[in-house]
Amino acid sequence: MADLKLINLHKKFGSNVAVDDVTVTVKDGEFVTLLGPSGCGKTTTLRMIAGFAKPTSGSILIDDKVITSTEKNIFLPPDKRDMGMVFQSYAVWPHMNIFKNVAYPLKFKKMSSSQMKKRVEEVLDLVKLSGFEDRFPHQLSGGQQQRVALARALVMEPSVLLLDEPLSNLDAKLRESMRYEIVELQRRLKITVVYVTHDQIEAMSMSDRVIVMNSGVVQQIDAPRIVYQHPVNKFVANFIGMANFIPCEILQRTGSAVRVKLKDGFNTHFLNVPTPEEQTYGENVVVVVRPEDIDVLPSDGGEGTKGILERQIYVGDRNDCIVRFGDVSLRILTQTKYSFEVGQEVSLVFTNPILLDA
Ligand SMILES: Nc1ncnc2c1ncn2[C@@H]1O[C@H](COP(=O)(O)OP(=O)(O)O)[C@@H](O)[C@H]1O
Ligand SMILES: [Mg+2]
Missing domain, CATH: 3.40.50.300 (P-loop containing nucleotide triphosphate hydrolases)
Known part of the structure; x- marks a missing residue:
């Protein structure tokens, strides 16, 4: 013992x-x-x-x-x-x-x-x-x-x-x-x-x-x-793994989630982020998303979170991409079945977003 x-x-x-x-x-x-x-x-x-x-x-x-x-x-x-x-x-x-x-x-x-x-x-x-x-x-x-x-x-x-x-x-x-x-x-x-x-x-x-x-x-x-x-x-x-940081604004708390507004510079996007009920946040917050927790889909031209594909490297089992989202360059590792052109607008879906103080 x-x-x-x-x-x-x-x-x-x-x-x-x-x-x-x-x-x-x-x-x-x-x-x-x-x-x-x-x-x-x-x-x-x-x-x-x-x-x-x-x-x-x-x-x-x-x-x-x-x-x-x-x-x-x-x-x-x-x-x-x-x-x-x-x-x-x-x-x-x-x-x-x-x-x-x-x-x-x-x-x-x-x-x-x-x-x-x-x-x-x-x-x-x-x-x-x-x-x-x-x-x-x-x-x-x-x-x-x-x-x-x-x-x-x-x-x-x-x-x-x-x-x-x-x-x-x-x-x-x-x-x-x-x-x-x-x-x-x-x-x-x-x-x-x-x-x-x-x-x-x-x-x-x-x-x-x-x-x-x-x-x-x-x-x-x-x-x-x-x-x-x-x-x-x-x-x-x-420090642990790769992470994307997206500055955002807290709009509203709904029980075990927080609704935030992502500041991408030109468009307004909203996201619900599950959070512990007891968690309090300061004035400035960020949404953290791991590269493998972002899905890249064809842009339908309508509402939703959009970005511009800046770089993609095909590595067999996945695409290693950079997508510009407002002021932020997002690193994305995706297993998407779609193929995209660099410079193209894409839709982004954030799975497992994490909310942290900035
Ligand atoms: N014998 C020592 N005398 C003065 N400063 C020390 C001594 N040993 C470590 N430090 C300082 O203490 C801090 C922590 O060092 P250390 O424990 O060796 O870090 P790590 O192992 O995480 O690299 C560092 O700023 C280092 O410069
Ligand atoms: Mg040491």
Whole structure:
């Protein structure tokens, strides 16, 4: 059992706030990813969890045991936290063979050499490196070195595994296969994972929940599908996947929907956008539409939402188009059965529009 609680975790470097009051509970056996652009505070958060950095204020608990608390002046050192950590740079020791690299953390445990050997063999088997015991890191590929780092993090059987951009030094193909291997390993070991990446595909494909961060502040914590379909603000909508933003004006609220007027410069269009009842909006709002959530139809010349087709690239299973709608260029991925000419007027149908503060 290892629930991990971060409570009002705050970290300043001088006057620069790197992590701003992060509060989250990671459930036992959950795979949670900190996702955000470079410099948003992911590594700093992970280092505070691991005990490599002290927060300016806040606390960290594992299963209600306090491991960091500025208020209570508690700070458990990294080796007392029952956590394993994998760094982007692998951090394997070049002068030690693979066996010694992986066995290293066990040296501080009272353990017979046969027990140690058994444990190292088990964990090398887990990361598919059996038989590599006598090799040195320079005799391994990047992916294999990263597995050594993973094995070393797992050898103590930690209840929490922390990974900081562990795949970013690998080539694209290997990165993809390692994603699945890490998730599979996590499922098998039922270990709690906090994973850090700036790569949204990695975060979306691996995680139970994603914590989207920007400038040290948590923006949204939700399952990948929710983060994509119901982003809470423009930052999240833009950072996760592609998004079109159309400025609009709220006309009326009708129960669980909002009727808006799309400002396209020359025509007036109305759209009903389903919204949570409790949601309130400011003066300026935008409708967010994903490229795959816009249908392009032949223009009938009558009412409706119209645009001008500016570009289209046929990519087999769909058309990748740009349609000018007032001041906005909409990126559209459509499986339309119609064929259009560039410059032609088309009708647009927005499915799954999302209303957000501008
Ligand atoms: N040791 C440090 N000293 C001063 N500033 C730091 C230090 N570590 C990180 N920062 C700053 O804190 C912010 C967050 O950094 P970091 O956690 O490394 O971001 P990320 O991992 O999301 O790229 C950045 O502005 C970074 O420059
Ligand atoms: Mg980082």
